[in-house]
Amino acid sequence: MYRYDEYDHAxxxxxxxxxxxxxxxxxxxxxxxxxxxxxxxQNGLYLQLHAYMLRIAIPxxxxxxKQFRMLAHIARRYDRGYGHFTTRQNLQFNxxxxxxxxxxxADLAKVEMHAIQTSGNCIxxxxxxxWAGVAIDEIEDPRIWCEIIxxxxxxxxxxxxxxxxxxxxxTGSPNDRAAVRVHDIGLRMLRDEQGEPGFEVIVGGGxxxxxxxxxxxxxxxxxQDLLSYLEAIMRVYNRYGRxxxxxxxxIKILVHExxxxxxxxxxxxxxxxxxxxxLDLPQDVIDGxxxxxxxxxxxxxxxxxxxxxxxxxxxxxxxxxLRSNVVPHRQPGYAIVNLSLKPEGAPPGDSSAAQMxxxxxxxxxxSFGEIRVTHEQNLVLPHVxxxxxxxxxxxxxxxxxxxxxxxxxxxxIACPGLDYCxxxxxxxxxxxxxxxxxxxxxxxxxxxGELKIKIxxxxxxCGHHHVGHIGILGVDKNGTExxxxxxxxxxxxxxxxxxxxxxxxxxxxxxxxxxxxxxxYLKERRDGERFxxxxxxxxxxxxxxxxxxPA
Amino acid sequence: MAKNLTGTLQIVTANRLRxxxxxxxxxxxxxxxDIARAAVARDEAAAQRxxxxxxxxxxxxxxxxxxxxxxxxxxxxVVPVSLRERIRAQGLTFAAxxxxxxxxx
Ligand code: HEM
Ligand code: SF4
Numbered sequence: 001m002y003r004y005d006e007y008d009h010a011x012x013x014x015x016x017x018x019x020x021x022x023x024x025x026x027x028x029x030x031x032x033x034x035x036x037x038x039x040x041x042q043n044g045l046y047l048q049l050h051a052y053m054l055r056i057a058i059p060x061x062x063x064x065x066k067q068f069r070m071l072a073h074i075a076r077r078y079d080r081g082y083g084h085f086t087t088r089q090n091l092q093f094n095x096x097x098x099x100x101x102x103x104x105x106a107d108l109a110k111v112e113m114h115a116i117q118t119s120g121n122c123i124x125x126x127x128x129x130x131w132a133g134v135a136i137d138e139i140e141d142p143r144i145w146c147e148i149i150x151x152x153x154x155x156x157x158x159x160x161x162x163x164x165x166x167x168x169x170x171t172g173s174p175n176d177r178a179a180v181r182v183h184d185i186g187l188r189m190l191r192d193e194q195g196e197p198g199f200e201v202i203v204g205g206g207x208x209x210x211x212x213x214x215x216x217x218x219x220x221x222x223x224q225d226l227l228s229y230l231e232a233i234m235r236v237y238n239r240y241g242r243x244x245x246x247x248x249x250x251i252k253i254l255v256h257e258x259x260x261x262x263x264x265x266x267x268x269x270x271x272x273x274x275x276x277x278x279l280d281l282p283q284d285v286i287d288g289x290x291x292x293x294x295x296x297x298x299x300x301x302x303x304x305x306x307x308x309x310x311x312x313x314x315x316x317x318x319x320x321x322l323r324s325n326v327v328p329h330r331q332p333g334y335a336i337v338n339l340s341l342k343p344e345g346a347p348p349g350d351s352s353a354a355q356m357x358x359x360x361x362x363x364x365x366x367s368f369g370e371i372r373v374t375h376e377q378n379l380v381l382p383h384v385x386x387x388x389x390x391x392x393x394x395x396x397x398x399x400x401x402x403x404x405x406x407x408x409x410x411x412x413i414a415c416p417g418l419d420y421c422x423x424x425x426x427x428x429x430x431x432x433x434x435x436x437x438x439x440x441x442x443x444x445x446x447x448x449g450e451l452k453i454k455i456x457x458x459x460x461x462c463g464h465h466h467v468g469h470i471g472i473l474g475v476d477k478n479g480t481e482x483x484x485x486x487x488x489x490x491x492x493x494x495x496x497x498x499x500x501x502x503x504x505x506x507x508x509x510x511x512x513x514x515x516x517x518x519x520x521y522l523k524e525r526r527d528g529e530r531f532x533x534x535x536x537x538x539x540x541x542x543x544x545x546x547x548x549x550p551a
Numbered sequence: 552m553a554k555n556l557t558g559t560l561q562i563v564t565a566n567r568l569r570x571x572x573x574x575x576x577x578x579x580x581x582x583x584x585d586i587a588r589a590a591v592a593r594d595e596a597a598a599q600r601x602x603x604x605x606x607x608x609x610x611x612x613x614x615x616x617x618x619x620x621x622x623x624x625x626x627x628x629v630v631p632v633s634l635r636e637r638i639r640a641q642g643l644t645f646a647a648x649x650x651x652x653x654x655x656x
Pocket of ligand 1: 046048053085086087088092164167182205206207208209210250414415416420421422423460461462463464
C-alpha cells in the first residue's frame with residue numbers, strides 16, 4: 001500500500017496546525033464567516049443542516065485496517081458514532097463540532113489521512129476501480145496512476161483555483177467500473193496493437209444539472225505521457241473554462257460548446273509545447289510508486305476448498321451470497337468479497353463505529369489488512385482465500401453486511417438528501433429505505449436481477465441518478481416533496497443518461513411507482529434480459545403507460 | 552434556501568458557530584435548540600427587529616447565517632412551515648445507527 005513520504009507527513013501536519021489556528025481565530029471572533037468559510041472548505045469542513053460535516057478523502061478508495069479503526073474512533077469520539085460512505089469513495093461524518101475539527105484532523109493525520117482536495121475548485125480526490133489490483137480483467141493497477149496524479153495535482157499552484165471543481169477517475173481495465181465517462185477526465189486503460197498499455201482519454205463527462213457523457217479526445221495515450229497530457233488539458237480548461245457563470249464553469253460545458261474535435265486540437269497543440277519535458281515520467285519513478293501497490297504475500301491456496309463447497313450445498317444463504325457478492329480474484333485460490341452496506345431498510349452507505357471495527361478485524365484476519373470503498377457505497381475485502389469464505393461470511397452476517405444483494409434492486413445509491421444537506425429539495429435516504437424494505441424478499445430480488453436504483457435529493461446529482469437504470473430525483477413542488485423518475489441510465493462502458501419517464505410522483509407513491517416499473521420489465525423481458533436490456537429494446541412507452549395508467 | 556414563506560408568523564434561526572447546532576433566537580436574546588422557546592414575530596416589523604438581533608450575533612461570531620423562517624402555532628410551541636425547517640428543528644426523519652450497534656434496526 002502507498003506510504004506517505006516525509007514530505008507528505010510534514011505537509012499534512014502543517015495543514016492541521018494551520019487549520020487549528022484558523023479555527024481558534026474564528027471562534028475568538030478574529031475571522032468573519034466570509035473569511036473563514038473558504039478556509040474550512042479547503043479542509044473538507046462543510047456546514048450542513050444540523051452540524052458541520054467533515055468529508056475525508058480516501059484516495060482511490062483504498063484503506064488499511066489501521067486507518068479504518070481510526071475512522072471508527074473519530075465516529076465515536078467526535079461524531080454520533082457512524083459515518084457515511086459516498087459515491088466519491090469518500091467518508092462523510094455528519095455531526096462534527098467546529099471546535100473539535102482540528103483534533104479530528106490531527107487524529108486522521110496519525111494514520112496518514114486528511115480532508116484535502118475534498119472541496120473547492122481544485123482537482124478532487126482521484127477515484128479508481130474498487131477492484132484495483134485484484135480484478136481478473138485488469139491490465140495494470142489504476143492506483144499507481146491515481147497516486148501519480150495525486151502527487152502532481154495536490155496543491156498544484158496552477159490548478160488550485162480552477163473555474164470549478166475537477167474530478168478524475170481511472171480504470172486499469174478495459175471494463176469500466178469507475179464511471180470514467182461521467183467524470184471531467186476519465187482514463188481507461190487498454191493496449192495498443194503492440195500490446196503496450198496506455199490510456200483512452202475521455203474529457204467533459206459529468207452529472208449535476210447538465211449531465212454529459214465524456215468524449216474521447218485520444219484513443220491511445222502512452223503511459224509515460226500521462227501527466228504532460230493531463231497538464232495540457234488543464235491548461236486549455238484554465239484558459240477557456242467559463243468563470244463568469246458557475247453553472248457553465250465545468251469542463252463539460254467547454255467541450256460541449258467548442259466540440260470534442262476542437263477540444264482535441266487545442267489540447268494536442270498545447271501538448272506539443274510541453275511533451276517530453278519535465279512532466280515525462282521516468283520508468284524508475286513509475287516503478288517506485290508501483291512498488292507501493294505490489295500484491296500482498298499471497299500463499300498457495302487450494303482453488304477448491306471442501307468446507308466452502310460443503311457450506312455452499314448446505315446453506316442457501318451462503319450460496320446466494322457467493323453468487324452475488326463474491327467475485328473471482330486474479331490470484332488463484334483467492335476471492336474478492338463485496339460487503340453490502342445496504343441491509344434491508346438501512347440508510348445506504350452508513351456504517352457504525354462497531355461495524356467499522358469489525359470490518360477492520362476481518363480485514364486483518366482474512367484480507368491482509370486491506371479494505372476498499374466503492375462508488376456504489378459498499379466496501380470490499382479484496383484478498384480473501386477461498387477456504388476462508390465461510391468464516392468471513394459468518395463475520396459479515398454478524399454485522400449485517402452480508403446481504404446478498406450486490407447490483408440488485410435493494411443495492412441503492414442515495415445521497416444524504418434533505419435529512420442532512422443544505423442544498424437538498426427532498427429526502428433521499430428514507431425513499432431508499434422504503435424501496436429496500438418493499439423489495440426485501442431476496443428470491444424476488446434475484447429473479448429481478450441486475451437493477452441499479454440511484455437517488456439524488458436535488459439537481460446536483462450526488463446520488464448519480466442520471467446513470468441509474470432507474471433514477472430518482474427529488475424536487476420541491478410548492479413545499480412538497482416530489483420525485484422525478486428517469487429510466488435507462490447506465491454508468492458502464494455502454495454508458496447512457498436516463499430519460500424522464502413522465503411527471504414527477506408524490507413521495508408516498510414512489511415505492512408503488514418502482515413496483516410498477518419492475519412489473520413492466522418482468523412482463524416485457526425476454527430470456528436473459530436485464531432490466532436495462534429490456535428498456536433499451538422496448539423504450540419508455542410500456543413503462544410510462546403502466547406507470548401513469550388510471551388506477 | 553427556504554427563508555420566509557407565506558406565513559405571517561416568523562422566527563429567527565441559525566447554526567451555532569462552535570458546533571453547528573441548529574438554534575433559535577429567544578425573547579431574551581439567547582440562542583436555544585428548543586424551538587418552543589423561540590421568539591415569534593407576528594408582523595414584518597417585529598420580524599426585522601429579530602433578524603437585526605441575529606445579524607449582530609453573527610457579527611459577534613456566536614452564530615452563523617441567521618434568517619427568518621415561517622412557522623405556525625402548535626399548542627405551546629411552533630412548527631416551521633417548510634419541511635426543510637421542520638427537519639432542522641426536529642432532526643433526522645429516520646433512525647440513524649448508533650455507535651455500538653452492529654445491526655440496523
Ligand atoms: C452534503 C453535502 C454536499 C454538497 C454541498 C454537495 C454539493 C454538490 C454540488 C453543488 C454539485 C454539482 C456540481 C456541478 O454540477 O458543478 C455536486 C455534484 C456531485 N457530488 Fe455532491 N454534494 C454533497 C454531498 C455529496 C455526497 C454525499 C456525494 C457522494 C455520495 C457527492 C458526490 C457528488 C457527485 C458524484 C456529483 C456529480 C458529479 C459531478 O461533479 O458532475 N456529493 N455536489
Ligand atoms: S444531490 Fe443535492 S441533496 Fe443530494 S447531497 Fe448533492 S447537493 Fe445534497
